[in-house]
Amino acid sequence: MSKGSRDRAVKARQIVAEQKAAERRRTVTLWTSVAVVVVLFVAGLIGYTVLSGQDEGKVTTPGTAVDEGTAFATGSGPVTVDVYEDFMCPSCGNFEAATGPTLKRLATDGKITLRFHPVAILDRFSNGTEYSTRSAAASAAAAEEGKFTEFHDALYANQPAENTDGLSDARMIELAATVGLTSDTFKNAVNEGTYKAWATRATETFLGRDHTGTPTIVVDGKTLTGENNTVPSAELITETVEKAAG
Amino acid sequence: METTRQIRMAAAWPWISTAARLGLAAVWLVAGSLKIGDLAASARAVHAYQLMSYDTAKIAGAVQPFLEIALGLLLLIGLATRFTAAISAALITIFIAGIVWAWAQGLRIDCGCFSTGGDLAAGESTGYGVDILRDLAFLALSGILVWRPRTRFSLDGVFMGER
Structure with a gap:
C-alpha cells in the first residue's frame, strides 16, 4: 500500500469514528432528555397526588357559625362587616x-x-405548636358556649409574639375562665382540638375567596383597604358603613 | 502562550461546570425540601403573589417542591445536564418575574424562595432586591451549564463514554 492511500485510510477511519461518536452523543442526549421529562412529570404527579390525597380529617362545624360555617356574628344591622383575623397576627392585634x-x-x-x-x-x-390553628379552633369552642367575642378579646389582649410557642391550651382555658367560660364542653373541645379541622377548612374558604392576608376587612361584600393597601382605619370603616347603609 | 492558556481553560471548564452543577443541585434540593413538609403553606406562598386563583395556586404550590427536588436529584447525578439546566433557568426566570411583579404591585410578601413564604408579618422587610440578586446568581449557574454542560462525575459522562 502506498503512503498516500494509507493516510486516506486512516483519515476515513477517523471520520467514521467521529461520526459514530457524534451519533452516540445525539442518542444519549435524546434518551436522557426523555428520561428527564418523564422524571419531572412523575414528580409533579406525585405532588398532585399528595395534594388530592390530603385528608382534612373529620370536620366538626360549630352550630353557631354563619357564612358557610366560617364566621361568628354579633349584632344584626343591615350592613355586613366581615373581619378575617389570625390570632397570631400582630397587625390583627393592632387592628x-x-x-x-x-x-x-x-x-x-x-x-x-x-x-x-x-x-x-x-x-x-x-x-411548631400551630397556635394559629389551635386558637382559631378554641374560639369556635367558645362560640358554641356563646362566648366568642369575650374569648376573642381575651386572646388579643394576651396576644403572644410571633416566633414564640404561642399560648398553650392550658393558658387559653385559663383566659377563658377570666371571661366566665368554664364549661367542661369548652375545655374538652380545646384539649381534644375538636375544631382544628374546622379551622383548616375555614382558612381554605378564606383563601378560596382570594384573600391572602390578615386582617382582611370586607364591608358589604367589598374588601376595604386604606391607602397603599393598609389596614383601614376606624373612621374609614364607619364612613363606608354609613355610605353602604344609604 | 495563548494556546497554553486555551488548553488550560479547556481542562478547567469541566471542573467549573461540575461545581456549578452540584451548586445548582444543592439549591433545588434545599428549596424543595423546605417546602415539601407543608404543602398548604407552599400553596399560600404561591397564592400571595395574587397571580392565580387559590385552587390553581394549590396545585402549583404542591407540584413545585416535588419538581424542585426532582431537578436537584437529576443535576446531582448529572443526567441530561444541559436540558435540566435549561429547565432550571426557565423556572428561575419565572420566579424572578414573580418577584418583580410583587415588587411592582407593592405586595408585601416573602418570596417563598427558601421558605414557605406568604404574607409578611408586620415589621419584616420584603428584601426583593436581595431575592432577585440571589436568583440571578442561580440563573448564572444554570447559564454556565447550558453553555458548557460537560462535567465530571456525571451520568452523562458515563453514557457518552468519557473517562
Whole structure:
C-alpha cells in the first residue's frame, strides 16, 4: 500500500469514528432528555397526588357559625362587616386595639352585622405548636358556649409574639375562665382540638375567596383597604358603613 | 502562550461546570425540601403573589417542591445536564418575574424562595432586591451549564463514554 492511500485510510477511519461518536452523543442526549421529562412529570404527579390525597380529617362545624360555617356574628344591622383575623397576627392585634371598640359599637347600635372569621395562616410562627390553628379552633369552642367575642378579646389582649410557642391550651382555658367560660364542653373541645379541622377548612374558604392576608376587612361584600393597601382605619370603616347603609 | 492558556481553560471548564452543577443541585434540593413538609403553606406562598386563583395556586404550590427536588436529584447525578439546566433557568426566570411583579404591585410578601413564604408579618422587610440578586446568581449557574454542560462525575459522562 502506498503512503498516500494509507493516510486516506486512516483519515476515513477517523471520520467514521467521529461520526459514530457524534451519533452516540445525539442518542444519549435524546434518551436522557426523555428520561428527564418523564422524571419531572412523575414528580409533579406525585405532588398532585399528595395534594388530592390530603385528608382534612373529620370536620366538626360549630352550630353557631354563619357564612358557610366560617364566621361568628354579633349584632344584626343591615350592613355586613366581615373581619378575617389570625390570632397570631400582630397587625390583627393592632387592628383590634385601634378599631375593635368601634366595630363593636356599630354592632350594638344595630348599624352592622359583625362577622368574625378566625383563620389560621401563621402556624409557622409558633415554633411548631400551630397556635394559629389551635386558637382559631378554641374560639369556635367558645362560640358554641356563646362566648366568642369575650374569648376573642381575651386572646388579643394576651396576644403572644410571633416566633414564640404561642399560648398553650392550658393558658387559653385559663383566659377563658377570666371571661366566665368554664364549661367542661369548652375545655374538652380545646384539649381534644375538636375544631382544628374546622379551622383548616375555614382558612381554605378564606383563601378560596382570594384573600391572602390578615386582617382582611370586607364591608358589604367589598374588601376595604386604606391607602397603599393598609389596614383601614376606624373612621374609614364607619364612613363606608354609613355610605353602604344609604 | 495563548494556546497554553486555551488548553488550560479547556481542562478547567469541566471542573467549573461540575461545581456549578452540584451548586445548582444543592439549591433545588434545599428549596424543595423546605417546602415539601407543608404543602398548604407552599400553596399560600404561591397564592400571595395574587397571580392565580387559590385552587390553581394549590396545585402549583404542591407540584413545585416535588419538581424542585426532582431537578436537584437529576443535576446531582448529572443526567441530561444541559436540558435540566435549561429547565432550571426557565423556572428561575419565572420566579424572578414573580418577584418583580410583587415588587411592582407593592405586595408585601416573602418570596417563598427558601421558605414557605406568604404574607409578611408586620415589621419584616420584603428584601426583593436581595431575592432577585440571589436568583440571578442561580440563573448564572444554570447559564454556565447550558453553555458548557460537560462535567465530571456525571451520568452523562458515563453514557457518552468519557473517562
